[in-house]
Amino acid sequence: MKKILAVLLAVSMTAVFGACSSGGGATSSETSEPASSEAAPESSEAEAPESSEASSEESEAPADTGNMPTVEKIKEKGELVMLTNAAFPPFEYVDGSEITGVDVEIAQAIADELGVKLSVTNMDFDPIIDYIKTGKGDLGIAGITANEEREKAVDFSTSYITTTQYMILPTGVDGATFDPNGKIIGVQQGTTGDNYYASDPEVMQPKEVKRYKSAVDAAADMALGRVDCVIIDEMPAKAIVANNPDKMQAYDPGYDKESYSIAMMKGNDSLKQVVDSVLQKLADEGKIEEMIVKHTSNQ
Structure with missing residues (x-):
């Protein structure tokens, strides 16, 4: 695998982290090059919905359950769609033309449990919660902290990383x-x-x-x-x-600890059950720690 280029002088910054074995990478992926600093957010999908910083009233509005990606619908489709921002190594980053990292391997394990292929969509971090809220993706996995504001919009899995x-x-x-x-x-x-x-x-x-x-x-x-x-x-x-x-x-300034969780559409209990079960199994087998070591050492 190619070594990562130095993070300097504003060359294609996503490519900076193209230095890991493909591991449990996605079977298919969409990538979008990160824009230069302070540009307006872009995504690899159609026009983004309103910001996740929308008012509490909007955030707490009921989701369109008819658009909910339940386990049954995911199996019928034959595809699990992961939304991420592949500029966050060792959890998600680009290796050549492939998105890989700890979170991608976790998503692959969930897809395997469901018996479907994994598709990874690379987009800006900020609108991921809104996309999951409206059913434009099955799982938001991008080193996401389950804070109070985000929990108004989506449901979260059990935590799998403390940082x-x-x-x-x-x-x-x-x-x-x-x-x-x-x-x-x-x-x-x-x-x-x-x-x-x-x-x-x-x-x-x-x-x-x-x-x-x-x-x-x-x-x-x-x-x-x-x-x-x-x-x-x-x-x-x-x-x-x-x-x-x-x-x-x-x-390390000694700030508070926080934990990463996986975002899902509110009320999607069938998918949450599968996700929590897979996370527990990976943790019990020491697989998540192995993924972290593997993807960190390849940076």
Whole structure:
């Protein structure tokens, strides 16, 4: 497999993470190249629905159950559709023309349990919840934290990964004394680093928050001196830094722990039962940890 190119100078940033064996990759996939920083969100599907930051009233509106991708409908279709943002290694990233990673292998295990093929759609992170809410995909698997706002729109599986937010800092900066207040912070749009840490004035008060399609793009801008630090989940932070150890470092500020879960349409109990069962089996057999080691070592 080809080695990952350095995350610098704004070359095709998704391709930066094309460095893993295909493992449990999808049988078919759709990919869309991430746009440059601060562009309007795009997706690999038709026009995106309203943002997941819509009002609570809209979020709590009942879903169209006639469009619900139940286990029976998925089996009839012969296909399980996973929505993801393939710029979040080691969980999802692009290797050549293939989307792969820990989450893709988990989705493949769920598809195998259902006896159907797996199709992976690569899109912007921010609208994934809205797509799942309206039945435009079966599963949203993209390192998604099941927070209160998202739980108004979709149901979530049991958690399968526990993580925390890290800072990516330029080399030479002392993380212990670095103060993000009054600084320019780079984040991946729609993530915890964006919605909570960088955007909540009670948590921090940055000079400016720059939002990107991926943490890769944000780190590239940091290397060029355009942002002071990047806030992103622990393992993606470490994967980015591993490819640029002379330019950047990963620092643990001691933020709260959070967990990843799989998003499904509200009320989709039959699919949730299968997903939770597969996650439990993978965890009991130590397979998820093996996937993390495999995809991290190939970065």
